[in-house]
Amino acid sequence: MSDRQIVVSRRLLLSLGGASLLTACGSAAQENATPPAAPGTSAPGGAPAQPTPAAAASTAAAPSFPSPAPLAAIPEEPEYYVHAGPKELALTLDDGPSPTYTPQVLAVLRQYGITATFFVIGANVEKNPDILRQVVAAGHRVGNHTWSHPDLGTLSEAQVRSEIERTSEIITRVGRVRPPTLFRAPGGHFTRTSMAVCASLGLNPVAWSVDPVDWSRPGTQAIVDRVLSAAKPGSIILNHDGALLSPGESEVGGFADRSETVAALKTYLPRLIDAGYTFTLPDPAR
Numbered sequence: 001m002s003d004r005q006i007v008v009s010r011r012l013l014l015s016l017g018g019a020s021l022l023t024a025c026g027s028a029a030q031e032n033a034t035p036p037a038a039p040g041t042s043a044p045g046g047a048p049a050q051p052t053p054a055a056a057a058s059t060a061a062a063p064s065f066p067s068p069a070p071l072a073a074i075p076e077e078p079e080y081y082v083h084a085g086p087k088e089l090a091l092t093l094d095d096g097p098s099p100t101y102t103p104q105v106l107a108v109l110r111q112y113g114i115t116a117t118f119f120v121i122g123a124n125v126e127k128n129p130d131i132l133r134q135v136v137a138a139g140h141r142v143g144n145h146t147w148s149h150p151d152l153g154t155l156s157e158a159q160v161r162s163e164i165e166r167t168s169e170i171i172t173r174v175g176r177v178r179p180p181t182l183f184r185a186p187g188g189h190f191t192r193t194s195m196a197v198c199a200s201l202g203l204n205p206v207a208w209s210v211d212p213v214d215w216s217r218p219g220t221q222a223i224v225d226r227v228l229s230a231a232k233p234g235s236i237i238l239n240h241d242g243a244l245l246s247p248g249e250s251e252v253g254g255f256a257d258r259s260e261t262v263a264a265l266k267t268y269l270p271r272l273i274d275a276g277y278t279f280t281l282p283d284p285a286r
């Protein structure tokens with residue numbers, strides 16, 4: 001662990017209350033390290049339970065999983081960095097799953113052997129269940145990004161809870177995975193209410209530290225340059241593989257077009273690897 005990481009960890013300990021955080025870390029570590037195998041699936045070596053192709057296509061009842069334990073304390077702020085090692089990064093992809101772009105992103109990640117976290121929108125999971133199952137089958141982490149991508153500051157506590165609970169439910173049922181333990185607020189707007197709701201549902205808030213604003217389609221080279229200039233050890237990189245569409249809107253050629261992101265990933269991921277970086281997942285256990 002580097003000095004910087006020790007400082008960050010101490011800051012978090014202080015901000016959260018040392019005893020409480022240690023309890024939370026311990027329970028979170030156990031939770032992530034030993035997920036039980038789902039009925040009808042295998043989880044060799046403690047890996048997340050993943051469906052076989054046959055199970056993914058099945059319409060049989062989804063296995064039931066225990067809900068995550070509530071966090072021991074309400075975090076004061078989301079996590080902006082990972083703390084896995086001196087040359088670790090985390091790649092996160094928001095607003096999918098997309099039938100057009102998520103499979104393209106998965107192909108790039110497979111090419112470079114990278115595991116990422118997909119913060120999915122519940123309404124998009126409902127429209128694209130097979131794409132979510134592709135994400136799960138490839139071994140990636142799925143996080144909760146609300147049902148309809150609202151500004152959480154405009155919602156009541158009950159509405160915030162509904163947005164989050166519905167999304168965790170459909171991820172678990174459609175993906176046949178344990179309920180997510182990571183949450184990202186739309187636009188990074190983590191309100192106090194949403195932090196409290198997340199804590200009660202066992203969800204750890206995860207923000208980012210590198211944002212190339214790829215969703216605005218600034219050009220592939222701009223996305224590449226922004227990521228490469230900002231990335232440093234521990235960075236959590238934000239990209240987008242989807243968008244919330246209204247009925248009749250196309251993913252291709254408009255605001256939801258993610259072809260620049262896909263092209264940028266093909267360029268910057270090998271450069272980061274060449275620079276000695278490896279990729280990990282945002283993890284509350286540290």
Ligand SMILES: [Zn+2]
Nearest residue numbers: 094095186187
């Ligand atoms: Zn988003």
